[in-house]
């Protein structure tokens with residue numbers, strides 16, 4: 001249903017120079033580097049799958065989504081979505097996919113939400129009857145009725161995201177590309193969006209690719225994860241496989257009263273040292289936190305200790 005075959009996108013990177021004149025010169029000079037934002041990625045996604053597409057900042061997630069949705073042309077390799085070539089048949093694809101970019105709205109900023117919906121209704125040639133059903137349905141599940149008359153720029157972030165999600169569904173697409181749809185939302189708004197996405201996938205059989213920095217999104221929604229780093233796939237499997245691979249990662253920051261000499265400890269994946277401060281990434285499935293504290297207190301006298309769960313990107317950077 002969605003297929004990427006050695007999909008690659010490279011950008012020319014010109015060295016950044018100070019001043020407008022120098023910047024212009026570097027643009028026209030022959031000196032540039034090639035950056036492979038997406039580097040020969042291949043996968044097949046079946047109908048009804050909910051796939052988390054994750055990786056650290058700059059890994060190539062958005063670039064992949066843009067190629068799958070026909071916004072960007074691949075430098076090499078191919079993609080097909082529902083048997084459609086996104087670049088050659090972009091209009092036909094647009095009728096069958098919905099896209100949400102959490103970082104920016106697809107709606108008309110100064111218009112009331114309803115006006116944006118009506119523009120989309122005309123663009124997709126949706127009948128009056130289907131449009132009324134759409135408004136009713138998405139009022140029931142996303143409560144869009146509460147802010148239909150409000151200009152998009154005056155919506156809260158949570159309302160804006162609900163409006164964007166509803167807009168992406170107006171033509172009842174079978175595939176959804178969601179690029180960080182929960183970014184910046186509070187806990188309640190995130191929960192609402194996740195409930196909505198779950199329903200779209202389970203009850204309405206939508207095929208969904210989701211990029212996110214939020215591990216809870218992945219845990220609660222995705223049956224499969226594709227992890228990318230520096231443009232390359234580093235894992236394609238179940239959530240269980242991801243967890244088995246990374247264990248139970250935790251980070252311990254310890255400030256000693258003087259510089260110490262760390263030693264190898266089983267279960268410790270990585271230690272970073274800046275003067276007398278150590279940042280220790282360890283796997284709680286291999287060593288417990290008290291056991292680790294006991295070990296490291298033999299290296300010196302700790303003055304301050306902090307423990308935290310790492311962000312998804314930290315984990316991926318450490319493990320891949």
Ligand SMILES: Nc1ncnc2c1ncn2[C@@H]1O[C@H](COP(=O)(O)OP(=O)(O)OP(=O)(O)O)[C@@H](O)[C@H]1O
Pocket residue numbers: 011012035036037038055056057058059060061062063064
């Ligand atoms: N138009 C462009 N010109 C040059 N480089 C680009 C362009 N678009 C993206 N890149 C580079 O390609 C790489 C991948 O970017 P991309 O936005 O796909 O990453 P991402 O995984 O979505 O990151 P984030 O999580 O920060 O959104 C980055 O190094 C980025 O700087």
